[in-house]
Amino acid sequence: MRAYTPKDNVQKKSYYTDRFWVAPQVAKFDVSQDTVFTADLDAIKAKFDVLDAYIQVDQMVVVINANDNYAVLELLKNECEYTQLSEMSAIDWLATEGKFEIFYQMLSMAKRKRLRIKCKIDEKEAIQSVEKLFRCADWSEREMYDMFGVVVNNHPCMKRILMPEDWEGFPLRKTYPLQGDEFAAWYEVDKIFGKEAREIIGPENRDPARIDRYDTKRFSRLGHEVPFGTDISQGEPDTPLVYQEQEGVFMVDKFDAQKSVVISDRHR
Amino acid sequence: MAQHQVNYLKDGGLPVALTTIDKVVNWGRSNSIWALTYGLACCGIEMMASGASRYDFDRFGTIFRASPRQAELMVVAGTLTKKHAEFIRRLYDQMTEPKWVISMGSCANTGGMFNTYATVQGVDRVIPVDLYLPGCAPRPETLQYAVMMLQQKIRKEPASRAQKPKRLM
């Protein structure tokens, strides 16, 4: 019987999990512990709904509604001195919740603080672009679209960035296998030689441990194992490292190991 | 009066050497392999290092050229991605015959550690390869040894005939 593999998350799973094991949590602290973050959070809370807020590994995490993302970032940039958007991307929670989580990693150089704004959107939902506030979001949002298929509204150039224009599928979704689908496997062959060349070129060898047991020339002699130290040359002479033909090369001096000097001090 | 005797039969006595056209042409070819700068990833850095001061590729007559039309060797140094595959074939087509390809490093040989959707699993799916160079990344000495092996290969081939068609796979 073939083992059941879930279709909604094809990423690698641990082969063993302890049923009684409870995963520990990274400690979450209340925002009130930090005065700077408290002020920032109050500024956000005054105008927008905050679903959750806590401090984790010295950084504040604020969960907001997805519709507010532009306005919250605008507030943070103009009033709370969070002048840089260091990073933004999405996380795929489609398998469990049917949602994408989008995070914005902000940095305030004046306060030396970092905070993370998070929001969740549905699979088919689009999110507002923050490219007007931070130019760097231009490329981040394109990357997010490329990798997850999250469409961003009001973006100047909503095209793929890392994958080719004619690529199918969104590679970082959990439903996309690491080694790609059928389309990915034949992409370069189809493009360069055409589909009819598939048979000539053959499928990719994706198995790094594949050994052809009858191929005794290029790999270990499987099925021909002998004890350690046995002579397996079968009368063939040992091939030493040769740099040139034995008889020498026309008009080229032959390398002479005796005459060469080995420099021991590299720093001389 | 010139007192010394010239022994014309002795090696070097006469400024003339007798050889075949094949050997001369192959000598020229094998000692002036101009390589296309095809640094794709990490191996490209080692390729640069082998052209730089300590390893000095010029003494083999190997000079990196920026144009495929002036190059006869393509050292594919690094990971070839699916997005790039088309361009490597284009540049390979632009190189003049005779031409050779060294696939440098595990990524170019087999895809290496990048067993993912975006990586071509070996450049030999796209262009024919003469020499596979293992390592991640191979040291500059390894690349130089590979070039010396290629020189031997060139010297074995007849110079006058067109290159034999190479298997793609």
Next chain:
Amino acid sequence: MQQANRLRPFFENITFDRVDNEMILNFGPQHPSSHGQLRLMLHMQQEQITKAHPDIGYLHRGMEKMAENMIYNEFMPTTDRMDYIASSSNNYGFALAVEKLIGLEVPRRAKVIRMLLLEVNRLMSHLFWLATTALDIGAMTVFLYAFREREYLMDLVEDYCGARLTHAAIRIGGVPLDLPDNFMTDLRKFLDKLPENIKDYEDLLDKNRVWLMRMENVGVISKEMALSWGCSGVMLRASGVEWDIRKEEPYELYDEVEFNVPDSDKGDNYARYKLYMAEMRESAKILYQVADMYEGTSPELMAHAPQYISAPKLEIMTQNYALMQHFVLVTQGMRPPVGEVYIPTESPKGELGFYINSQGGPYPYRLKLRAPSFWHTGILTDLLPGHYIPDVVSIIGTTNIVFGEVDR
């Protein structure tokens, strides 16, 4: 003779609108001075660029996807291939992020060795930057000189971990090996010579007319632009923002060493060049101080956390429980707590951050690599218009982008 292919002789896969007098120039993806696989579509009015579209992804190898399918320790060698000019700094960024997630404290000797590796890597990266940028602009001599010095550093790292380029010399929880005997003497020997070498480069370049013409007032990045594009590292400091993560949010032993953060408010190529040179001197200064710290540290190299980190080899070989623990950690991998973390470090290129979302499993649920070069490439969209073709090369040079990191 070879197999026929379907590629037509010109760009059949590029479409663009042709405006009467405009020319479109395709630069890359395989161009000797594109520092990897950058492709630029440049709209030109005569020699002047009116619009620039950087096209990236030619080295996209799917590292983030790989991370989701690998146990944490397995991913470490992959980080080497990101910024392959200074690979230990990537190793370190990842190791630090996982350590913060777990809450590990690393022994002091491991910290010293990490600092040494990080700064040696910074020197290697800056020397490489100088070599390639000078080569692109035509200064072949500097290329050869800078590579000569870089080889000595490669020797040092090779003595330590056996690899020249892809070190994988830092592990989660510490470092795997102690320094070899001759490391410190070789390092000091190198550092003693470095100031003269830097002076050599500066003598060759600083007042060189060609260098100045290609560098001064070319590629000026304003402060607002740098901030808006998420620049970091030298790109940010050359534009008048004094921000170095080593100083502002110190990690490892950076709060114990004394060094300056050079900055400039010019924002042009020349300012960036000067900052790289100044940073090399600062790195040397740090290395001298760190080398002195090594003496007298206790010999532990890995943190003690049996749940996450394997015991030392001696214990694995002699004690049953340590062996079992090691077996579990190798086959199943460590399981960090549920949570998420974003840890920035100052890599030679800028702010290198790792965002890890762990769900308590042996594989990260999501790992986002915040690579500085990604945005330093993005800024070309706004930076190039108005410049001339030769400036493109010098601007790409000074942005110091490396494509393993841009495309990941």
